Amino acid sequence: MLNLSPDLLIARGYHRECYQHPEDKDRCVKIVVHGGTEETRREQAYYRLLEKRLGDWRGIARFHGNVDSNLGSGAVFDLIRDQDNSVSxxxxxxxxxxxxxxxxxxxxxxxxxxxxxxxxxxxxxxxxxxxxxxxxxxxxxxxxxxxxxxxxxxxxxxxxxxxxxxxxxxxxxxxxxxxxxxxxxxxxxxxxxxxxxxxxxxxxxxx
Ligand SMILES: Nc1ncnc2c1ncn2[C@@H]1O[C@H](COP(=O)(O)OP(=O)(O)OP(=O)(O)O)[C@@H](O)[C@H]1O
Ligand SMILES: [Mg+2]
Structure with missing residues (x-):
């Protein structure tokens, strides 16, 4: 189980909080904090569809599955960083x-x-x-x-x-x-x- 401490918080959107993955600096973990699971379900269904047919992922932060955390279930994605390593x-x-x-x-x-x-x-x-x-x-x-x-x-x-x-x-x-x-x-x-x-x-x- 991942421990997502407040210092790992990168940003917050309307529905989700985005944390730096504690074990991988190039990934983030997103936790739903507002609203239901419908958007998550839709997003992940579309990622599954793309996994079957998309060869070129150059413009998309990829999805790496769900993990358990102290804040509940989290969705893991690529964390996009600039050349100087700061989050884009x-x-x-x-x-x-x-x-x-x-x-x-x-x-x-x-x-x-x-x-x-x-x-x-x-x-x-x-x-x-x-x-x-x-x-x-x-x-x-x-x-x-x-x-x-x-x-x-x-x-x-x-x-x-x-x-x-x-x-x-x-x-x-x-x-x-x-x-x-x-x-x-x-x-x-x-x-x-x-x-x-x-x-x-x-x-x-x-x-
Ligand atoms: N893969 C990523 N790489 C870099 N920054 C990210 C990434 N994913 C999210 N962020 C940052 O975290 C913020 C919130 O994430 P996200 O957009 O997934 O949340 P949301 O609540 O679903 O958004 P919305 O308000 O659009 O519904 C983004 O606006 C961005 O600043
Ligand atoms: Mg957003």
Whole structure:
């Protein structure tokens, strides 16, 4: 049984707390602290489906099964770290940081378009896309990488998009249009984020 002490807490989302795995610095353990098990069930079902058919996992934090802990059952995932070993920041952390955003906006936009294209190519379905569910991994240069760390899955009653590339791609494109709208609505007062969003919208259309 793993002991997840408070000093191992990395971040907290709306539903889960994310802890550094006590025995592996490249993994994290997620504990549900709010809401039921439905989202966990859906996410893990989709990971099982991807395990059968996805060869290229480059943009996804992989799932490594469930473990018992002092805080209850935990789900183990890759923990995404930058080149300097610090835990990678989410896209929303970059957006909300006026010093970092200008330095990384081009890199983040390029990486988001690349991730969207990877998703289209491999028909990877998600729930709503949110900037706090992407992390941007910094490498030695300004060409970082985007990873999706949460919200993989498909909630449709008949999940045709998980199996049909045609319908799947249409749905992925719709999710990205909604992502743009979310950025516009979530940060209405920030000029730098609005111009980021505008540039991303263009890059997604042309890229
Ligand atoms: N694999 C990971 N690598 C790096 N950081 C992570 C990873 N997984 C989660 N985090 C950090 O922990 C936070 C919360 O994790 P997660 O998004 O899984 O929780 P959640 O409660 O399901 O989120 P939401 O609020 O979107 O429902 C993330 O926003 C991110 O800051
Ligand atoms: Mg999240």
């Amino acid at each position: 920041r989410t896209v929303s952390q970059y957006l909300e940081n006026p010093e970092l955003l200008p330095l990384h906006r081009e890199g983040i936009i390029r990486a988001l378009v690349k991730f969207r294209n990877y998703q289209l190519k491999n028909n990877i379905q998600t729930m709503s896309l949110k900037p706090w569910n992407f992390v941007y991994q910094l490498n030695h240069d300004t060409r970082g990488k985007i990873y999706l760390i949460d919200s993989l899955g498909n909630a449709d009653f008949i999940p045709i998009c998980s199996f049909s590339v045609f319908f799947g791609q249409r749905k992925i494109r719709r999710k990205w249009l909604k992502f743009i709208r979310l950025l516009e609505q979530h940060y209405p007062g920030s000029d730098s984020i609005q111009s980021f969003t505008c540039q991303l919208k263009t890059a997604l259309t042309t890229g």
